[in-house]
Each structure stands twice: as structure tokens, then as C-alpha cells.
Amino acid sequence: xxxxxxxxxxxxxxxxxxxxxxxxxxxxxxxxxxxxxxxxxxxxxxxxxxxxxxxxxxxxxxxxxxxxxxxxxxxxxxxxxxxxxxxxxxxxxxxxxxxxxxxxxxxxxxxxxxxxxxxxxxxxxxxxxxxxxxxxxxxxxxxxxxxxxxxxxxxxxxxxxxxxxxxxxxxxxxxxxxxxxxxxxxxxxxxxxxxxxxxxxxxxxxxxxxxxxxxxxxxxxxxxxxxxxxxxxxxxxxxxxxxxxxxxxxxxxxxxxxxxxxxxxxxxxxxxxxxxxx
Numbered sequence: 001x002x003x004x005x006x007x008x009x010x011x012x013x014x015x016x017x018x019x020x021x022x023x024x025x026x027x028x029x030x031x032x033x034x035x036x037x038x039x040x041x042x043x044x045x046x047x048x049x050x051x052x053x054x055x056x057x058x059x060x061x062x063x064x065x066x067x068x069x070x071x072x073x074x075x076x077x078x079x080x081x082x083x084x085x086x087x088x089x090x091x092x093x094x095x096x097x098x099x100x101x102x103x104x105x106x107x108x109x110x111x112x113x114x115x116x117x118x119x120x121x122x123x124x125x126x127x128x129x130x131x132x133x134x135x136x137x138x139x140x141x142x143x144x145x146x147x148x149x150x151x152x153x154x155x156x157x158x159x160x161x162x163x164x165x166x167x168x169x170x171x172x173x174x175x176x177x178x179x180x181x182x183x184x185x186x187x188x189x190x191x192x193x194x195x196x197x198x199x200x201x202x203x204x205x206x207x208x209x210x211x212x213x214x215x216x217x218x219x220x221x222x223x224x225x226x227x228x229x230x231x232x233x234x235x236x237x238x239x240x241x242x243x244x245x246x247x248x249x250x251x252x253x254x255x256x257x258x259x260x261x262x263x264x265x266x267x268x269x270x271x272x273x274x275x276x277x278x
Contacts (some may be wrong), residue, residue: 004106005050005116009123010106016124020131026078027132030071031139032062033211036230065151068225072159075165076083076223077199079129083167084191087123087174091183091257097134101262114175118189118250125167133160155230162224162234169219170195170248179256220246 091114094100103113106223137153142152173194175185205211215221224234224240 002116004108004113005119008117012086012120012124016127016131019128023075023078023128023132024135026075027071027136028139030138032143034066036142063147064151064230067151067156067159068230072163072223072225075132075160076163076220076225077195079163079167080170080195080199081127081131083125083170084174084188084195086121087171088178088184088187088191090121090178091175091253092178092181092187094264095178096184101217104262110258114257115255118172118175118253121171121192122168125164125171126161129164129167131160133157136160139160151230158233159224159230162229162239164247165239166219166223169242169249172246172253176249176253176256178264179253180259235243 009211091100091174094103104110106113108116132159137157140151140153140156170191174191178184181187181190198218199220202215202220205214219242222238224230224238227239229235
């Protein structure tokens with residue numbers, strides 16, 4: 001199982017390099033932009049503009065607010081995209097490419113094969129976030145003298161890494177979708193819908209006091225973007241919710257993969273219905 005894990009990780013080294021480089025550019029641009037932000041823009045009440053309200057509680061008045069509500073706001077979407085791309089790629093993508101059947105010829109149970117790919121996903125997320133955290137830290141140190149903030153480089157690095165449970169949850173959702181849908185394309189489309197609905201839905205229901213009770217249903221409710229999370233670290237309860245949800249989808253993926261007809265390209269319940277008929 002470990003040999004398969006290392007092989008899979010080596011095969012996706014270009015993905016790590018590409019995403020790491022992209023997030024390096026992201027933090028370089030957005031962090032370096034803040035000291036040059038005009039005072040008029042910092043004092044602008046973005047919540048008075050309907051378009052911005054749909055994207056959440058954006059604020060540029062303080063550096064902490066800018067990090068939490070602007071940079072991390074869009075950063076969480078970017079790493080959500082990373083999650084669904086990698087999550088649908090390790091099983092559904094291998095099945096579409098015709099390599100999953102060869103992997104299943106290895107002396108491994110199906111749950112072991114899936115677990116090796118889950119380990120790969122976990123490491124991919126951690127490596128990419130570590131690169132992003134180092135990038136954010138280096139840019140922060142370069143502009144630190146121009147900022148008024150209580151944050152230090154360690155706080156920023158820790159806040160970036162603390163997004164790992166959010167990434168891993170979307171990876172597990174995408175992995176599970178890859179075990180029940182007929183192809184990676186369908187799994188990717190459904191995972192994208194989940195991501196978009198979770199993100200925009202979380203922000204839109206927050207615009208109505210009567211609907212705010214729905215916000216905890218979105219994974220984005222638990223991301224480390226508040227000033228307290230930036231300064232003191234993410235809440236243990238938030239990490240527990242995201243990790244617990246990821247575990248549930250991991251177990252669902254195992255159950256679904258055990259029932260799947262590999263390379264057939266059919267929905268999971270097609271086999272179950274056929275079995276009942278027979």
C-alpha cells in the first residue's frame with residue numbers, strides 16, 4: 001500500500017509544483033497590494049454594495065480584516081478547486097484513464113487501494129498549503145514595516161495550514177462522488193456544484209437574519225478567517241467538525257467503491273438494481 005502511495009505521489013509532482021507556484025503568485029499579489037491600498041478604499045463600506053454582500057463580510061479597514069475576509073475568502077475557493085480536481089482524479093480519473101483496473105490487480109483489498117489514495121490526497125493538500133504558507137510568510141515579512149497589525153509571520157503561516165481540514169473534506173466529498181458516478185467528468189461537475197453552492201449559499205443566507213441558522217451546514221462556516229482564528233489559531237470545534245465530516249465521506253467512499261463495477265462507466269445504483277433483478 002505504501003509503494004502505491006509513493007508511486008501515486010511521484011506521478012502528481014507536477015500538480016504540486018503548478019499549484020504551489022500559483023498560490024505563491026496569489027499571495028505575492030494580494031498581500032503586497034495592501035500597503036498600496038488607498039485610504040478611501042480601506043474606509044469603503046463594502047457591505048453597502050449589494051454585489052459585495054453576496055461574497056460575504058468583506059472588509060479592508062484593518063490588515064486582519066483584509067486577510068480574513070478578502071484574501072482567505074478567495075483563497076478558500078481556490079483550494080476548494082484544488083480539492084475537487086485532486087479528489088475526482090485519484091479514482092475516477094484513474095478509471096477513465098484505464099489505469100485503475102491495473103492497480104486493482106495488485107495484492108491489495110479495495111479499501112487498502114482507496115486508503116492509499118486518501119493518504120496521497122492528504123499529503124497533496126498539506127504540501128500545497130505548506131508552500132502557500134511559506135509564500136504568505138515571506139511576503140508578509142517583506143511588507144511588515146508598512147503594516148499596523150498584531151499578527152506575526154507565525155500566525156499567518158498557521159492560519160494558511162489550518163485550511164487543511166477544509167481542503168481534505170472537499171477531497172473526500174469528491175472522492176466519494178467519483179465512486180458513485182459513471183465518470184470523472186460527472187463527478188467533477190457535481191463536486192463543483194457542491195463547492196459553489198456551499199460558498200455562495202453560505203454568504204447569501206448570511207444576508208438574511210432569518211436564514212443565518214443555515215450557515216453551519218456549509219464547510220466554509222468553519223474556515224479559520226476570523227480575527228480570533230488568525231491570532232489565536234482555529235477553534236478546536238471547527239477542526240473537529242470538518243475532520244468528522246471528512247471521515248464520514250471517506251467511509252462512504254469505501255462502501256461505494258466496494259460495490260462499484262470498475263471500467264463499466266455506470267452509476268453505482270445501476271449495479272445494485274441489476275443485482276436485485278437477478
